[in-house]
Amino acid sequence: MRSLRTEELILNMGPQHPSTHGVLRLLVTLDGENIVEVQPDIGYLHSSVEKMMEHRNYTQNIALADRGMDYLAALVNEMAILRAAETLADVPVPERARYIRTIFMELQRLASHLLWLGTYGIDLGAFTAFLWCMRERELIMDLFEATTGGRLHHVYFRLGGVNEDLPPGWTDRCREFCHYFLNRLDEYHRLLTGNPIWQARTQGVGVLTREQAIAFGACGPVARASGLQWDVRKSHPYEGYDRVDFRIPVYTEGDCYARYLVRMDEMRESTRIILQCLDQMPDGEVRAPRVPLNLKVPPGEVYTRVESPRGDLGVHLVSTGGETPWRVKIRAPSFVNLHALTEMMKGWKVADIIAILGSIDIVLADVDR
Amino acid sequence: MTPSRNPAGGFFPPELAARLRERFPQVRDAAEAAREALEAFEREQEERQRRYQEEVERAKAEGKPAPRPPRKEEPAVPRYRTPTFEVPREVFREVMEFLRDDPAFRMDYLSFVSAIDWKDRMECTYHLWSTVHNHELLVKVPVDRDNPRIPTVSDLWRTAEWHERETYDLFGVVYEGHPDLRRILLTEDWKGHPLRKDYVYEDPDWLVELARVRQSEISGVQPPLGERG
Amino acid sequence: MPGLLQRTAEAVQGLVTGLGVTFQNLTRPKVTLLYPLEKSNVSPRWHGLLALPVDTETGNDRCIICFQCERICPSRCIHIEATGKGKERVLTRFDIEMDKCQYCGLCVEVCPTEAIVFIPHYEASTYNRANLLYTLEDLHRAAPKEPVARGILR
Numbered sequence: 245m246r247s248l249r250t251e252e253l254i255l256n257m258g259p260q261h262p263s264t265h266g267v268l269r270l271l272v273t274l275d276g277e278n279i280v281e282v283q284p285d286i287g288y289l290h291s292s293v294e295k296m297m298e299h300r301n302y303t304q305n306i307a308l309a310d311r312g313m314d315y316l317a318a319l320v321n322e323m324a325i326l327r328a329a330e331t332l333a334d335v336p337v338p339e340r341a342r343y344i345r346t347i348f349m350e351l352q353r354l355a356s357h358l359l360w361l362g363t364y365g366i367d368l369g370a371f372t373a374f375l376w377c378m379r380e381r382e383l384i385m386d387l388f389e390a391t392t393g394g395r396l397h398h399v400y401f402r403l404g405g406v407n408e409d410l411p412p413g414w415t416d417r418c419r420e421f422c423h424y425f426l427n428r429l430d431e432y433h434r435l436l437t438g439n440p441i442w443q444a445r446t447q448g449v450g451v452l453t454r455e456q457a458i459a460f461g462a463c464g465p466v467a468r469a470s471g472l473q474w475d476v477r478k479s480h481p482y483e484g485y486d487r488v489d490f491r492i493p494v495y496t497e498g499d500c501y502a503r504y505l506v507r508m509d510e511m512r513e514s515t516r517i518i519l520q521c522l523d524q525m526p527d528g529e530v531r532a533p534r535v536p537l538n539l540k541v542p543p544g545e546v547y548t549r550v551e552s553p554r555g556d557l558g559v560h561l562v563s564t565g566g567e568t569p570w571r572v573k574i575r576a577p578s579f580v581n582l583h584a585l586t587e588m589m590k591g592w593k594v595a596d597i598i599a600i601l602g603s604i605d606i607v608l609a610d611v612d613r
Numbered sequence: 614m615t616p617s618r619n620p621a622g623g624f625f626p627p628e629l630a631a632r633l634r635e636r637f638p639q640v641r642d643a644a645e646a647a648r649e650a651l652e653a654f655e656r657e658q659e660e661r662q663r664r665y666q667e668e669v670e671r672a673k674a675e676g677k678p679a680p681r682p683p684r685k686e687e688p689a690v691p692r693y694r695t696p697t698f699e700v701p702r703e704v705f706r707e708v709m710e711f712l713r714d715d716p717a718f719r720m721d722y723l724s725f726v727s728a729i730d731w732k733d734r735m736e737c738t739y740h741l742w743s744t745v746h747n748h749e750l751l752v753k754v755p756v757d758r759d760n761p762r763i764p765t766v767s768d769l770w771r772t773a774e775w776h777e778r779e780t781y782d783l784f785g786v787v788y789e790g791h792p793d794l795r796r797i798l799l800t801e802d803w804k805g806h807p808l809r810k811d812y813v814y815e816d817p818d819w820l821v822e823l824a825r826v827r828q829s830e831i832s833g834v835q836p837p838l839g840e841r842g
Numbered sequence: 843m844p845g846l847l848q849r850t851a852e853a854v855q856g857l858v859t860g861l862g863v864t865f866q867n868l869t870r871p872k873v874t875l876l877y878p879l880e881k882s883n884v885s886p887r888w889h890g891l892l893a894l895p896v897d898t899e900t901g902n903d904r905c906i907i908c909f910q911c912e913r914i915c916p917s918r919c920i921h922i923e924a925t926g927k928g929k930e931r932v933l934t935r936f937d938i939e940m941d942k943c944q945y946c947g948l949c950v951e952v953c954p955t956e957a958i959v960f961i962p963h964y965e966a967s968t969y970n971r972a973n974l975l976y977t978l979e980d981l982h983r984a985a986p987k988e989p990v991a992r993g994i995l996r
Binding site for chain 1: 849853914951
Binding site for chain 1: 614616617620621622623671689690691693694695697721722723724725727729730738744747749751770771772774775779783797798799802807808814820
């Protein structure tokens, strides 16, 4: 009998597909059902934020960082830009503002992880998780709205503090939410963690070893699920993170299930950080006096990083002493994690593409910038 | 992981910096050069202050009104809040391999690869970090701005593959030996490199022409949209 | 065998948890908002549309034509022109291109007289892009009729 002739097939996924989480095109080379190679084709959302930042002053760049970069973690982006500018210009930040920033960044992390969990649930066919996560995320959005006036894009942090103080009664609402949320988190675990379908789709799928994670520069939950015990909040503490007690969840399996567990544990730790900050937060000013909106940053260079929900978000700021930066390099966590994806996918089946892609939690605006 | 000793900008132990410069004398510590420049500036300021005091005393002795004090000047010396080393292109590969493989350094994590366009010159930047020792540094390599070429490091750190493609795309730096050097963010028929300071970004002629051609291709026999009645 | 039992128990637990919430919600009051008929309440700090409230005493807005909002706007969507000198100085043009506006609130923050404010309104969508150019009259009309409290009250 003559053997059947087989050849590799190139499959185009995206750029317009709900499960690619934005406009991402994947060129998948298939051998039957098996993935031989994956080539992400990115750039559909490229807006050249780095170039635009060279034409705006630092306050305007905060508004730009909200939108041009990772839109699901707007406040963390603001912090990334501000950390670089404040380090270079030695801007003092009042103690209360530091705590407020910490609280908001952690709320942002919760909101981002909740959206991830919901959409990942949809990717794997669990629709309930999406509705539940959106229900809780809505409460966080209301907390944001009460203070910053925006739900997704805030423009709340400023050079030397935050824009306005918390409205009256906000801390009680936030505390109430945290206790409510801890109960809901247990509910998610009961719904998903033991679910056999969930486990079958994620356990052992898309393994990234620790060595590969370091070589590919993977960061955030992806690196922590591969056994790299690293969190910028611990290794380069900023704002209030060195004054609160929290744990970095680390798993060594490196599969999608480990990434899921890392994010679930992170949500619990984030809630703990918020509660501690609410207890420790002093009264006082929220904005350093005499920091002009068009601050002139002295000439120099700095590379600072913050921990975004997706990983290590770095900003290399080069100033020549003007009102606008000379060069801003944004090191986006999704960009490197997407590169690591090419390695994770090798050898898996077509149906696992979505499971693996969803587990690294990319935001295409962050990849393309 | 113990927190970095300089959490904002990153920390690099001075003894390791000394070892690096002992091994590669061509490597220059940018922060040290800036520090020297700052000291020179301060000496100059002191000198100016001293001369001013002399003038004041002379004016007092002659009974003239005191001269105006000199204007307070801000030093124009750049600050390097992240440890920065300038590495010449000739020893660049050697230095990178040394930084990665030497057990005392173990800079196994490459954060990013990029470039800075200074209008008259260009610098390639690399940020290295150690997952073991938690120290980091910024490596800057001056390259020729008109024909920027530099050896690749994608065989040392896999992550450099995409970062180098991005830098090639946005700055036009050619990485010699890169396995797959293509544009990554922009389309393949894009002209120019947008993050260069001399890039024309408001309706460049080639882009207008390209849009016109594309539109006529799409509309086939019909005239382009703008020329319809 | 115990492994199978445990896994079955975990699977059933997930099912029971999910359906439990469903049945609990059957007995709870409805929370759905009939949107076009009912409007949702937004917070007092809401970044909604921009407006120039008219002062009831003077019959004019409080803009002193300092151009600060025009300068700070990151998307450069505010356009101001004025004529006259000194006390006679009047606004001839105050246009906001709302399609460019990114609701960052920097113009509201820099305004020294709180002439430009956010109003708690969120229905700005239209079929025609030309409608999104808000002129001085539109901005006056959009402002709330009752006097706006001044000073940091929020």
